[in-house]
Each structure stands twice: as structure tokens, then as C-alpha cells.
Amino acid sequence: MISAIFKISVRNVLKHKTYSLIKVLGLALGFSAFILIGLFVRYELSWDQANAKYDRIFRVQRHYSKTLYAMDGNDISPHTSAVTAQLLEKQFPEFEKISVTREIGGKFLASVADRQIYDEKGIYADSCLFDVFTYQFQEGTSKEALIEPFTIILSKTIADKLFPNEIAVGKTVTLEKKLDFKVTGVYADLPENSTIRPTYIISYSSLEQTEKPSLSNIGWCNCMTYALLKPDTDSKYLESKIKNILSGYSGFEYEELQLCPMKKLHLNPFGRNDYIIILMLYGLIGLFILLMSSFNYINLTTANAATRGKEVAVKKVNGSKRGMLIVQFLGETISISVLALALAFLLAKVFLPIFADIVDKDLSLSLIYDWKFIGTTILISLGIGFLSGIYPALFLSSLKIISLFKGELFNKQHKKFSIKKALITFQFAISVFLILITLSFSMQIKYLVNKDLGFSKENILYAQMSVSKPGINFDQLRNQLLQHPEIINASVSKHVPFVSFGGGMTNWEGGKPDEKINCVFNNISYDFVQNMRISLIAGRDFLRNFSSDLGKSCLINETAAQAFGWDNPIGKRIKNNKLIVIGVLKNYVYKDLHNGIEPAILVLSPVKVVGEWIFSFRIHAANQQKAKAILTSAFEKNFPNDPFEFRDLPTAFNNENSFKIYHSINSTILFFTVFSIFLSIIGLFAMVSFTVVRRTKEIGIRKINGSSSFGIFYLLSREYFVLLFFSLLIAYPTAWWVYEHIPSANKWHIQPWIFILGAVIISLIILITTSFQTIKAAARNPVESLRYE
Structure with a gap:
């Protein structure tokens, strides 16, 4: 059978x-x-499912329970103090192991003088890291890898770059031309879909030797704490037990600890469903x-x-x-x-x-x-x-x-509602939906590209580096560089928009004692505002002839003034009255184009720089290469022991994560919209062909009785345009609702012309697809039609 x-x-x-x-x-x-x-x-x-104990791994987070003006998850910090792990291990037996890590940031590593690489994904970590996460060692073992100070383990990719065709264990890696580390292990590259994916790891005890942070210092909050719970532990109940463990420490009275499961670290770490909605959109398209x-x-x-x-x-x-x-x-x-x-x-x-x-x-x-x-x-x-x-x-x-x-x-049903007509209607509706979403996302990206960022990103070169030589006077260096006509302006800061940002809590004049607001803090030089071309809407900028500005004054953005509830911010005080507001800046985007602009506070930094800084230079567009050569030469002379690399700010803007996601979504939807249109074309072509075959004799009889070719064409095609009308009734509200519910603080809203263009596109597709068969049938000799079969 x-x-x-x-x-x-x-x-x-x-x-x-x-x-x-x-x-x-x-x-x-x-x-x-x-x-x-x-x-x-x-x-x-x-x-993160490559970790064998995935279901039991949690990140310890801080929640600012008294934070006002909480937006975009800024009342939750993934960073904790180093002492958090000790406090949890001592008091709560439900924790099997706890590991403390700290991000290193962009650094230069070298095995020999002429073999230097730049990497941004290194971390400091203690030896408990391997009890929590799964690593596959190819050289050395996890038991002794991160015990001793000044030891480092490398991913396979980094090891191959630093020590091609060599055994890396036992060799020396130099960090930033300053510190030597002994390689104690090489591990297989972690999967791409890993939230914690370091390319190299330095023992945490090395950090204690170099920067001397005390593990018992509760205020040192730039670490991350990952915990492995014992089997069958109720994480929600445990979270309720640990959440107030910091309440007895000064400055932490209004912070609570949270346990974020590893399964949420990528999709929803701060209680926001933005990326989940995007995945739902992908699933809907499929x-x-x-x-x-x-x-x-x-x-x-x-x-x-x-x-x-x-x-x-x-x-x-x-x-x-x-x-x-x-x-x-x-x-x-x-x-x-x-x-x-x-x-x-x-x-x-x-x-x-x-x-x-x-x-x-x-x-x-x-x-x-x-x-x-x-x-x-x-x-x-x-x-x-x-x-x-x-x-x-x-x-x-x-x-x-x-x-x-x-x-x-099925002939008796061709003038009535049928399953066939319903299915064609839904096909048209899906095509129109995808066309509308594609057009909307294209306009969204265009809107973001052309959006006023509140500062000028064009023609900015920057170098993010660690200055080791004390006593470098930035004003003197700036004056030397401005002698070159290729250099327009220069500034130094801890952070630069789309490159890095830092946050912290503050109170304010007029606020309640137990209330704080999470703000973006930045230490800047005198010329930062002018160099970035940020508009000052009230008060004044930092001035060299005002010596009191250093360490006592600050600039805030419009959002901060709004968050503090100030109508006249000039002269107001923040941070336990330590800083007085001397100016208000127009809001500028510093983080990303997806989230809203948070309160920002800018503080004047000392003229002499040492440690981690970002040097920014505005240059003439026509002389970018020459300007880069001038800057490189000057930095090699002034910072001979500090590696650096100049990059341009527009590239940082284009590489910003949310902006890349928008591009990816738009390209994906366009890719599958072409799929859907092609499916509509071949399906419609076949259906029209079957219709013509079934109605061949009817067409011949109509032509003998005087029907024109246009009348026959209209007879065979009108059904599909009627179905298109009903499909638009389905697609229009659906596309509008889906697009408007995609979250973004900077949203281009659908305009009426998008709907008109979508209807025109699908109408042309239907017209072109049906024309070939219907015109051929309408022009056919009626004698041939009557002799059919």
C-alpha cells in the first residue's frame, strides 16, 4: 500500500x-x-548553559531600595563590594561556593616587545571561579591556577597570539609595559553565548598587591560576586534572608542584595523585558x-x-x-x-x-x-x-x-467565503505586516543616526589609557598640541560618551535624608564641555581663574535638575553639600540610544593626571591622518611606558550594542520580508493559474457574449484586491501595535505614509503577479477556450 x-x-x-x-x-x-x-x-x-552547574549559579546584585527617579534599571547595580562574599559565606550555609571577580577593561598584553595585543575582556578572579563556572584547561590545572599573586591564565586564542606554536605555561606576560605575570594555565575558549567570557584571568591576589584594595573594605564596590547555591536551595527564600545584610554599614542603609539567576543574566538581569520582546518578535516572524x-x-x-x-x-x-x-x-x-x-x-x-x-x-x-x-x-x-x-x-x-x-x-464556493480566501487574506496580511515593520525599523535607524545627541561626535579621536608617570600636566600637553593647526581642542576625562560611563548614588539639597538618586558621574578637565560641544543652558562652565571649582563645584544635566526637583539649580548643593552646582548642561547622550538619559554630574579633575583616563581631541576632518600622527608622536614622548591606541568616536557610536541590535533586527526583518514576498508571489501565481484553468470555458463564453479583455482581466483579478483590503484591516493595527510596543527611549513613531507605502508595495506585487496569467487568459481566442478539454 x-x-x-x-x-x-x-x-x-x-x-x-x-x-x-x-x-x-x-x-x-x-x-x-x-x-x-x-x-x-x-x-x-x-x-551560559555550557556551565555544568548552570541552574545553581546566581549573581549577587545591589538594589537601591530608596532610589528616586529609577529608570531603565538604574536602581540595580551588578557590582558589589569585595567583602560581600565573606559576609555571605560566614552567615549563610546555603552557599556552596562564592567567587569574586573584577573587570580589568581595555589593556595591552605582551609576551615580547614586538608582540603586543590589546584586549578588553580580562578579569581579576579568585580560585573559587572554577568551582562555580565550568572551564576546560588545555595547559595547567584549575587547582593551582589563580592561587599565587602575579599569575595569569589565558584563553586559547590569546595564548596563540602571545605564544604562537609554543607552550604558554611557565612563560611571562607583561601587562601595560609595567607588570609581569607568570602563565599558570590555558583554557579552551568559552562559548560565544557566555555572559562571563574572559579572554584572560589574573589572580585576585595580584590586585591586592598592586592596587592594595582591602577585601574587608565594604565601600570598595567595583567587583562582581557569583554564588553557587547548594542543591535544592530555595533561592527566593535565601534572597529574603540576605537582602538586608548591608543595612548595618554606613552608606549602605538603603541597599538590598538580590540573587539574579544565571538564566536571566543575558535576557533580563535588571527586571526589564526589552530583549525578550525582541526575541518574541523574531519568533513571530518565523x-x-x-x-x-x-x-x-x-x-x-x-x-x-x-x-x-x-x-x-x-x-x-x-x-x-x-x-x-x-x-x-x-x-x-x-x-x-x-x-x-x-x-x-x-x-x-x-x-x-x-x-x-x-x-x-x-x-x-x-x-x-x-x-x-x-x-x-x-x-x-x-x-x-x-x-x-x-x-x-x-x-x-x-x-x-x-x-x-x-x-x-469547489466551483459552487468560488463566490462565497472559503478557506482558500481566508488563507490568502492572511498571507497578504503577513506580507503587509513584515513590509510595514521593515519600513518602520529602517526609519527608526535613520532617526537614531540623525538624532541630535547633544554633543558632536564627529572628528573626535580618543585614547583610553593608564598613566603611570606621576606629575603629567595635561594643560601643558594640551597647549603644546594646540600649536598644530590640525588639533582644534583637547580634554581629558574619566569617561567619554559611548566609550565608558560610571555611576554612583547622591543626595541633594531639598531631598529627604534617606533618599538618593543614582547618577552618572564623570571627572573632566576644564575644556571637556567645549571640546565635546555640549550646550550650557544655565550658569557657567569650569574656569581656570576660579580656583574654588576644583573639588567643590559641579555641572549637572537637565535630567539631574528635574530629578532633584530644582527650578533654579545654580547654587544648589549635592553629595552631602560637598559640591555646589555652577552650571546646567543640555541633555546629551552618553550611554546608548535605547535607554533614557539619566541624571549626570560632572566634576572638575586635577590638572595633573595619573591612573586611568581618556584623552579626547577634536581635529580637522581633512587632516585626520596627520593629526593622528602628531598625537601619536606626542604621546610616545610624554608617556613612553604607557601603551595606547587612538580611536575615533564615530566608530564607538556605531559599535554601541543597542545600535548594533537595531541594525541586526532591521537586516533580519528585511531578509525574511524578501522571503515572505517571494512566497506570496509564487503562491499567488499558482493560485491564479489554477483559477484560469478552472474557468477557461467560462472565459470563452463571456468573450463570445461581448466581454472585453479588460473585463475578463478585471473579473479574474478583483477577488485578490478585495482580499487585500481585508488583509490591510488585519495588518495595519497589528503592525502598529507590535512596533509601538518595542521599547526604546528614542522612538520614531509610525507615520501615515508608511501604511500607504506598504499598501502600494503589496498592490504592485499582486498586480504584477496576477497580470501574466489573467492577461493571457483574457486575450485568448474564445474558440480555443471552448475547445478546452
């Missing part, structure tokens, strides 16, 4: 080659799109395209069944039972569905590198290791095959033999 079904399936495929190809290709494209998006969503939901291809398949299968009435009648005459006919139809549709799925996996393999590059993820598809995912798609294909065949199978097998011979099948 199976062989008979297979033979009949092959015969029908060969009999209707074009329609069979359209069915297989359309369904394969839908499956491949679903596979690609499924791989991406699975990847994003599988972050589902929509799969539905489109399924609707195509169901419609074409149903249309094809309308031509097989006599075949079914002959089989009934020869004794075929209804059950056998149903099995035959289902066998054919399921076979084609499985064939399409096999082709889909090949297409997914072809498109995967392109899609992975668009979403900037390390996606892969293995037919061996991804058996669960593949099994799920096989079940979906079987389900689609079943749904595609069940309606025509039940319908045809239920008709009487006389009706089947007469060919009176």
Missing part, C-alpha cells in the same frame, strides 16, 4: 511539474526561514513565514484536488474505500512536506552563514547533535502535510460518484 501511494505521488508530481515545484519550493523556503529563526532563538535562550508557506501549500493542494475528481470517481467505481482514499491523499501531502523539509535543511545550511553574520551570532546546525531540534521540525512538517491533505481528502472521498464525474467540486 505504501509503495502504491508513493507511485501515485510521483505520478502526480510529474503530471503537474510546475505546481509541484512551487509547492515544494514554497514550503521549503518557509521551513528554512523557520529553521534559521529557530536556531537564533534557541541560541539566545541557551546562554511563525508567520511558516504559516505563509503552509497556507500556500494547503491552497495549492486544495486547488489541485479540484482537478482530480474523475480520478477519485474511477477509484470508487473500482472498489476503493473511503479510508483508502483518505490515506492516499494524506500520504501524498505528507510525502511532499517531508521532501520540502529535506530541501529546507539544505537551504538553511546555505543561508546560515549569511543569517549568522546579520545577527552577529555563532550559529550552527548539526544533523547529529541537534536531533531534538530536527525532530521538532519533522513533527511540524508531518503536521502541515496532514492539515494540507485532510480537507480535500475528506471532501473528495465523501462525494458521490456522479458529482465527481460531473466535476462539481
Whole structure:
């Protein structure tokens, strides 16, 4: 019986080659799109699962319970003091192990003088790190790797760069031309979807030797604490026990500790669902395209069944039972569905590198290791095959033999509401939805690119470096550099927009004693505001002839003035009355374009710089290379022992994470919108072809009775434009609702012309797709139409 079904399936495929190809290709494209998006969503939901104890790992966070003006999760800090781990381990036996880490930031590492690399993902960590997280050592062992001061372990990639074709263990790595570290281990590169993915790790005891931070100093809050809970521990109950552990320490009275599970670190660490909403949008797109291809398949299968009435009648005459006919139809549709799925996996393999590059993820598809995912798609294909065949199978097998011979099948329904019309309407609605979302995201990106940032990022070169030589007078260096016409202005600061930012709590004049606001703090030089071209809307800038500005005055932004509730901020005080406000700056974007602008406080830094600083220079655009050469020469002379590299600020802006995500979403939606339009075209083309075949004699009779070619064209095409009208009623509100619910503090809102353009695009697609067959049918000689069959 199976062989008979297979033979009949092959015969029908060969009999209707074009329609069979359209069915297989359309369904394969839908499956491949679903596979690609499924791989991406699975990847994003599988972050950190390479850790063997994933379900028991938590990050300890600080929640500012009395923070006013909390926005975008700024009342939660992932950073804790180093002593937090000791306090938790001593008082709560529910913790199995706790590890303390600290980010190092961008540093230069070297194995020999001419082999130096820059890396931004190093951390300090204690030896408990390997009890919490899973590392695979390729050289050395985890037991002794981070015990001694001035020891370092390297990822395989960094080790290969520093020690090509050599054993790294036992060798020496120099950090920033200053400190030597002995390599005690090399570990395999961590998976791309790891929240904590250091490229090198320095023993925490080294930090104690170099910067001498006390592990018992509660106020030193720039570490991260990761905890491994004992099996079967109730994390929520434990969180309720530890949350007030800092309340007895000065300055921490209004902070609570939280336990953030590792499964939330990537998607939702601060209680915001922004990225989860994006993943839902991806999933919705994948589902929509799969539905489109399924609707195509169901419609074409149903249309094809309308031509097989006599075949079914002959089989009934020869004794075929209804059950056998149903099995035959289902066998054919399921076979084609499985064939399409096999082709889909090949297409997914072809498109995967392109899609992975668009979403900037390390996606892969293995037919061996991804058996669960593949099994799920096989079940979906079987389900689609079943749904595609069940309606025509039940319908045809239920008709009487006389009706089947007469060919009176679906003809009576062509002027009424039918499943076919409903499916085509939803296909159009999905295409319009994707077109509208694509256009909206394109305009969103254009809006962000052209948005007034509140400062000028163009023609800024910066160098982020650690100054080791004490006594460097920045004003003297600045004056020397400004002698060159290529250099327009210069400043130094702890932070620069889109490069780095720092935060802290503060109270303010007029506020309640127990209330604080989380602000972005920045130490800047005299010329920072002018160099960045930030507008001053009230008061004055820091001036050299006001010696009291140093350490006693500050500038705030508009958001800070609003948060503090000040109508006249000049002369007001903050931070326990230590700083007096002398000026108010227009809001400028310093963090990202997705979140809102938080309160910012700028404090004047000493003229002599030492430690971590960012040097910024505004240059003439036409002389960028020469200006870079001048700056490099001056820095090599003034900072001979400090490695540096000049970068341009527009690149930092383009590499900002949320901006890259917007680009990725837009490219992805465009990619799959093309998929959906292609599916609409081939599905509509096939449906129009079937309609023309079924109504050939009707067309001939109408032409004999005086119908014009345009009248025939209108007769065959109008149905699809009526369906388009109903699809717009579905797509317009859906697209508007989905786009408007995508969170962003800087949102371009959908304009009416977007809806008009979307309707025009899909109308042109329908017109072009239907024209070929309908014009051909309308122009056909009526004699040929009447002799049809």
C-alpha cells in the first residue's frame, strides 16, 4: 500500500511539474526561514548553559531600595563590594561556593616587545571561579591556577597570539609595559553565548598587591560576586534572608542584595523585558513565514484536488474505500512536506552563514547533535502535510460518484467565503505586516543616526589609557598640541560618551535624608564641555581663574535638575553639600540610544593626571591622518611606558550594542520580508493559474457574449484586491501595535505614509503577479477556450 501511494505521488508530481515545484519550493523556503529563526532563538535562550552547574549559579546584585527617579534599571547595580562574599559565606550555609571577580577593561598584553595585543575582556578572579563556572584547561590545572599573586591564565586564542606554536605555561606576560605575570594555565575558549567570557584571568591576589584594595573594605564596590547555591536551595527564600545584610554599614542603609539567576543574566538581569520582546518578535516572524508557506501549500493542494475528481470517481467505481482514499491523499501531502523539509535543511545550511553574520551570532546546525531540534521540525512538517491533505481528502472521498464525474467540486464556493480566501487574506496580511515593520525599523535607524545627541561626535579621536608617570600636566600637553593647526581642542576625562560611563548614588539639597538618586558621574578637565560641544543652558562652565571649582563645584544635566526637583539649580548643593552646582548642561547622550538619559554630574579633575583616563581631541576632518600622527608622536614622548591606541568616536557610536541590535533586527526583518514576498508571489501565481484553468470555458463564453479583455482581466483579478483590503484591516493595527510596543527611549513613531507605502508595495506585487496569467487568459481566442478539454 505504501509503495502504491508513493507511485501515485510521483505520478502526480510529474503530471503537474510546475505546481509541484512551487509547492515544494514554497514550503521549503518557509521551513528554512523557520529553521534559521529557530536556531537564533534557541541560541539566545541557551546562554551560559555550557556551565555544568548552570541552574545553581546566581549573581549577587545591589538594589537601591530608596532610589528616586529609577529608570531603565538604574536602581540595580551588578557590582558589589569585595567583602560581600565573606559576609555571605560566614552567615549563610546555603552557599556552596562564592567567587569574586573584577573587570580589568581595555589593556595591552605582551609576551615580547614586538608582540603586543590589546584586549578588553580580562578579569581579576579568585580560585573559587572554577568551582562555580565550568572551564576546560588545555595547559595547567584549575587547582593551582589563580592561587599565587602575579599569575595569569589565558584563553586559547590569546595564548596563540602571545605564544604562537609554543607552550604558554611557565612563560611571562607583561601587562601595560609595567607588570609581569607568570602563565599558570590555558583554557579552551568559552562559548560565544557566555555572559562571563574572559579572554584572560589574573589572580585576585595580584590586585591586592598592586592596587592594595582591602577585601574587608565594604565601600570598595567595583567587583562582581557569583554564588553557587547548594542543591535544592530555595533561592527566593535565601534572597529574603540576605537582602538586608548591608543595612548595618554606613552608606549602605538603603541597599538590598538580590540573587539574579544565571538564566536571566543575558535576557533580563535588571527586571526589564526589552530583549525578550525582541526575541518574541523574531519568533513571530518565523511563525508567520511558516504559516505563509503552509497556507500556500494547503491552497495549492486544495486547488489541485479540484482537478482530480474523475480520478477519485474511477477509484470508487473500482472498489476503493473511503479510508483508502483518505490515506492516499494524506500520504501524498505528507510525502511532499517531508521532501520540502529535506530541501529546507539544505537551504538553511546555505543561508546560515549569511543569517549568522546579520545577527552577529555563532550559529550552527548539526544533523547529529541537534536531533531534538530536527525532530521538532519533522513533527511540524508531518503536521502541515496532514492539515494540507485532510480537507480535500475528506471532501473528495465523501462525494458521490456522479458529482465527481460531473466535476462539481469547489466551483459552487468560488463566490462565497472559503478557506482558500481566508488563507490568502492572511498571507497578504503577513506580507503587509513584515513590509510595514521593515519600513518602520529602517526609519527608526535613520532617526537614531540623525538624532541630535547633544554633543558632536564627529572628528573626535580618543585614547583610553593608564598613566603611570606621576606629575603629567595635561594643560601643558594640551597647549603644546594646540600649536598644530590640525588639533582644534583637547580634554581629558574619566569617561567619554559611548566609550565608558560610571555611576554612583547622591543626595541633594531639598531631598529627604534617606533618599538618593543614582547618577552618572564623570571627572573632566576644564575644556571637556567645549571640546565635546555640549550646550550650557544655565550658569557657567569650569574656569581656570576660579580656583574654588576644583573639588567643590559641579555641572549637572537637565535630567539631574528635574530629578532633584530644582527650578533654579545654580547654587544648589549635592553629595552631602560637598559640591555646589555652577552650571546646567543640555541633555546629551552618553550611554546608548535605547535607554533614557539619566541624571549626570560632572566634576572638575586635577590638572595633573595619573591612573586611568581618556584623552579626547577634536581635529580637522581633512587632516585626520596627520593629526593622528602628531598625537601619536606626542604621546610616545610624554608617556613612553604607557601603551595606547587612538580611536575615533564615530566608530564607538556605531559599535554601541543597542545600535548594533537595531541594525541586526532591521537586516533580519528585511531578509525574511524578501522571503515572505517571494512566497506570496509564487503562491499567488499558482493560485491564479489554477483559477484560469478552472474557468477557461467560462472565459470563452463571456468573450463570445461581448466581454472585453479588460473585463475578463478585471473579473479574474478583483477577488485578490478585495482580499487585500481585508488583509490591510488585519495588518495595519497589528503592525502598529507590535512596533509601538518595542521599547526604546528614542522612538520614531509610525507615520501615515508608511501604511500607504506598504499598501502600494503589496498592490504592485499582486498586480504584477496576477497580470501574466489573467492577461493571457483574457486575450485568448474564445474558440480555443471552448475547445478546452
